Amino acid sequence: MTTVVKAPGESAAERSGGGGRPDGGGRARSEGTVLNVFSHGFLAVWAVLIVLPLVWLALGSFKTDSQIGASALSWPTNWHFDAFGRAWDKGIGGYFGHTLVVLAFSVPLTMLLGSMAAYVLARYPFPGNRVVYYFFVSGAMFPVFLALVPLFFMVKRLDMLNTYQGLILVYVAYSMPFTVFFMHSFFRTLPTAVHEAAVIDGASDTRIFFQVMLPMAKPGLISVGIFNVLGQWNQYILPSVLMQPQSGSDPERYMLTQGLIQLQYQMGYETDLPVLFAGVTIAMIPMLVVYLSFQRQIQAGLTSATLK
Numbered sequence: 001m002t003t004v005v006k007a008p009g010e011s012a013a014e015r016s017g018g019g020g021r022p023d024g025g026g027r028a029r030s031e032g033t034v035l036n037v038f039s040h041g042f043l044a045v046w047a048v049l050i051v052l053p054l055v056w057l058a059l060g061s062f063k064t065d066s067q068i069g070a071s072a073l074s075w076p077t078n079w080h081f082d083a084f085g086r087a088w089d090k091g092i093g094g095y096f097g098h099t100l101v102v103l104a105f106s107v108p109l110t111m112l113l114g115s116m117a118a119y120v121l122a123r124y125p126f127p128g129n130r131v132v133y134y135f136f137v138s139g140a141m142f143p144v145f146l147a148l149v150p151l152f153f154m155v156k157r158l159d160m161l162n163t164y165q166g167l168i169l170v171y172v173a174y175s176m177p178f179t180v181f182f183m184h185s186f187f188r189t190l191p192t193a194v195h196e197a198a199v200i201d202g203a204s205d206t207r208i209f210f211q212v213m214l215p216m217a218k219p220g221l222i223s224v225g226i227f228n229v230l231g232q233w234n235q236y237i238l239p240s241v242l243m244q245p246q247s248g249s250d251p252e253r254y255m256l257t258q259g260l261i262q263l264q265y266q267m268g269y270e271t272d273l274p275v276l277f278a279g280v281t282i283a284m285i286p287m288l289v290v291y292l293s294f295q296r297q298i299q300a301g302l303t304s305a306t307l308k
Contacts, residue, residue, distance in 0.1 A: 061083050061084065061278040062083070068273050084278045087263065087276075087278040091262060092260075092282055092283075094259075095260075102171065102232075106172055107229055111179065121133045122184045136181065144174065144237060145237070151170065162250055164253065167243060175228045178224070194216070222294060229290060234257065240258060243258065257283070259279070260276070263279050
């Protein structure tokens with residue numbers, strides 16, 4: 001026979017672990033179940049809204065015009081791959097190359113300059129530090145549409161319209177606010193003891209940044225780098241304004257987003273929807289590969305700042 005010793009002032013509900021409310025645990029579990037069902041249902045609907053158009057575009061690339069006109073959501077009866085070749089020959093290959101050339105310089109420059117500015121603002125207090133930081137942050141809230149006219153004339157005055165270097169500089173300036181904002185928060189979470197140890201060892205500020213702090217910020221660099229790649233790859237309004245031929249002898253240097261519009265214009269009154277779908281699929285595949293390949297690194301970069 002077991003004897004239960006009752007502490008002074010202890011009730012039966014408190015001994016049972018309910019804290020005076022025996023149904024508290026069950027109610028919390030019920031609320032958590034409802035929340036999980038709602039959140040998972042919302043995510044499932046959101047996934048369908050995202051995945052279904054992508055699958056529809058990809059399947060349309062393997063169909064014919066008659067099959068697309070008969071039923072846009074049907075499965076291809078015969079898999080035709082010639083639409084990709086026609087899209088590539090009609091200019092998608094050149095537009096793809098132009099976009100790669102611009103991003104090969106704009107993304108590294110954005111990451112280098114943005115990281116350096118964010119590091120100085122996060123680690124070195126000086127008069128006007130917060131003013132400079134909020135100046136960068138305000139750039140992220142400034143609509144790009146309001147700057148198109150002065151931006152056009154500024155680039156024209158520099159004689160950089162329809163040039164790679166002009167678009168690269170604009171892309172760097174366009175992506176700097178978000179890069180500085182993101183990396184500033186990340187650099188502030190890095191341990192100060194490592195920086196102080198490097199200073200005691202006699203390392204210069206440049207060496208501390210490139211050999212100590214920058215490698216420690218690798219998760220954040222990968223995350224913001226992927227966001228910059230996605231944003232600059234899908235950019236349409238800036239190249240549409242700045243990458244137009246200025247004369248008859250000026251070559252076309254359209255970006256991929258411009259090229260898709262040009263591909264539609266080339267059709268005229270003819271209908272060749274598989275070519276258009278194939279062009280969109282070609283433009284979509286690299287970004288899907290990049291995102292899926294670095295998905296874990298992106299999640300680690302977004303959460304590491306809160307876990308430190």
